[in-house]
Amino acid sequence: MKVRLLLQARTNSSRLPAKVLLPVGGVPLVVLAARRAGNTGHPVTVVTSREPSDDLLCEVLAKWRISFFRGELEDTLKRFVDALEGVSDEYAVVRLTGDNVFPDGAFIDEMLKEFEKREVAYLGCVGGSSGLPYGVSAEITRAGHLREAQNETESPFDREHVTPWIIGKYGGSRFEHYQSLRMEHYRCTVDTLDDYLTVAKLFEGSDKPENMPMGVLLEALKAECTDVAVTAPANRMVLGTAQFGLDYGIANRAGRPQQKLVNDLVRTAIKNGVQHLDTARAYGDSEKVLGKALAEGWSSRTTVITKLSPLDDCPPEAQPEVVEAFVERSVYQSCRLLGVSKLNALMLHRADHLTAWNGGVWHALAQLKKKGVIGELGVSVQSPKEALTALSFDSVSILQIPFNILDYRWDSVIEKILDERKHRCLTIHVRSALLQGLLTTNHLNLWKRAKCPNAGQVLEWLREQANNNCGGDVVELCLRFALSQDWIDGVVLGLDTKEQLLYNLKVMSVEPWSRDQLLKIVEDRPQVPRETLDPATWTKPDA
Structure with a gap:
């Protein structure tokens, strides 16, 4: 199966500006996310905007030899489709984000295997049903389905979030191999200063942060989050x-x-x-x-x-x-x-x-x-x-x-x-x-x-x-x-x-x-x- 990983990133985040450039494990956050996602050999492209606000991001990516594509800031769906120019419709496209560094190549390969086995148009690992912390997320679809969505929907919500139109038409199959972990009330994304300090601490002292197994990181997250007092989220x-x-x-x-x-x-x-x-x-x-x-x-x-x-x-x-x-x-x-x-x-x-x-x-x-x-x-x-x-x-x-x-x-x-x-x-x-x-x-x-x-x-x-x-x-x-x-x-x-x-x-x-x-x-x-x-x-x- 031919695969392309697209990692979405920008520097104009409102709660923690330029968070993707913050250092984690000795490298910028977005670089670590890209390296971890591609550590089993899949090509990774960071998709960002052509706005001046992302000029520095692109300079950093170029310095670290990370492939990138610049497109529309507001129309994320178009940015993804444009980044796939020359890629055939059959390609499996994995959507990732630059503020989530836990997903690694082994995890993505697990999802790709399930995607191919179930022969679905979409497979997502997002939210509480996965059993994984908020921040261990990825979505897989076909390049052809992204192009179809680009041609069929004008909804701002669909275009901002990339995959809703595909889910609406073909169904939203979920990757739930980790449900038994019951870690959905934990958090490993980087959206606030507290998030960043937690994630940065987990990678401290690692010589090869891009190769740390996700399972090791999950156990470290449990040990670090001493305020978590329940084994399942108290969502009621x-x-x-x-x-x-x-x-x-x-x-x-x-x-x-x-x-x-x-x-x-x-x-x-x-x-x-x-x-x-x-x-x-x-x-x-x-x-x-x-x-x-x-x-x-x-x-x-x-x-x-x-x-x-x-x-x-x-x-x-x-x-x-x-x-x-x-x-x-x-x-x-x-x-x-x-x-x-x-x-x-x-x-x-x-x-x-x-x-x-x-x-x-x-x-x-x-x-x-x-x-x-x-x-x-x-x-x-x-x-x-x-x-x-x-x-x-x-x-x-x-x-x-x-x-x-x-x-x-x-x-x-x-x-x-x-x-x-x-x-x-x-x-x-x-x-x-x-x-x-x-x-x-x-x-x-x-x-x-x-x-x-x-x-x-x-x-x-x-x-x-x-x-x-x-x-x-x-x-x-x-x-x-x-x-x-x-x-x-x-x-x-x-x-x-x-x-x-x-x-x-x-x-x-x-x-x-x-x-x-x-x-x-x-x-x-x-x-x-x-x-x-x-x-x-x-x-x-x-x-």
Whole structure:
């Protein structure tokens, strides 16, 4: 099989400018990536742009005798096709990137063997399904398919990312030989300064960095990343950040953590595979504190879901343009505090804002989404009734609900949620799995404030279930109960100490209970008043 390796590189990266020229193992990053990719004999060409910003890159490549091609900066697909001039359609083309130095010739040969054996048009090793760290990536297709894509698609997304049109037409087969490694929550790309320092350290002292086996590098990466505390990514944990901005939770005595600790908590969570962070305009300084924690490139590694202001200061009789101004103020304040130009996802903090002001709030958000200021739209609801209302809006793609081991109210709604998922993309996150900490405390005065007349019965039942199912740990009982629900995509967990984070990460990796086990747990569950399940109705401390 005839093969051509094309390694994509440029110097105008925004988060770490000129990163491909940084030294790793005594040579520029892009040179090391090219040498490692070609160390079993396949020809490698670095495809870059003809812009003046890449003049120095080409000088470096020429100095190190690395073949390169200069083409369109913005149209990457055309750049690839132009670089293949004179190459027949049957050639297997391997797409690589200059900021990923782990892929070596042996790994690429494994993929090429699989590509030929399966007789597919595309084979990719990208993302979590591979079992490999983020940064061990490669894509293989035929030169003829790239030319076909060049002629058929005008989509900016297709042309920037090179292969989406091919995947859409021929299918996206995946290379999954390393799934058992479960290292998808590790990271070995170079996108930020932290990334660079980690990767550079792995190659320190090597006489022949281009020949270091990828397996050796993977083991070294494990040893280096001491903050990774889980054997599988904690991708169903949603980090709640209300505690970062205000005193939150009925059992909270610690107060708000300092910025340095928040930085550590957020970044450690991300390193362990946490993919979503939950915040809100109404959470005091949470957005501001979170924005600082996500600086220096960390925001690119996670998805922040924030919530619109409660709009308490918007007049009930406000005209549409006034409502729009209030909505835009909230959205752009969130952008400013989080340090981003657009919001990944935004939820209504109040479900009645779906229809309030004659639908003015939702209309204004839809316009901002259309402009690209907001990615996804969702609703944070308080009750099953509000959830059903939210589901009647087709543009709602995220639903956050309160749910815990005592909450019987959702039993009649789950089937509706599952049915909706058959027709659209719908993400379900649950909060209050510990009922704002109430389920973790034996203080009867706090249960009294939560309007629970049978607190003694509830506490005895919680202890009994914890003893029977998880070694007496009530917190694990409650978290594991939520995580075992197959209709739940993520559980929002707030915390304010490193110990809590590490504990939560550990629980995330525990095997879920079966449906029969869940039914057995709740068969004698004590009934509590609806007011107990709704913290908004609880008695205030000074009442």
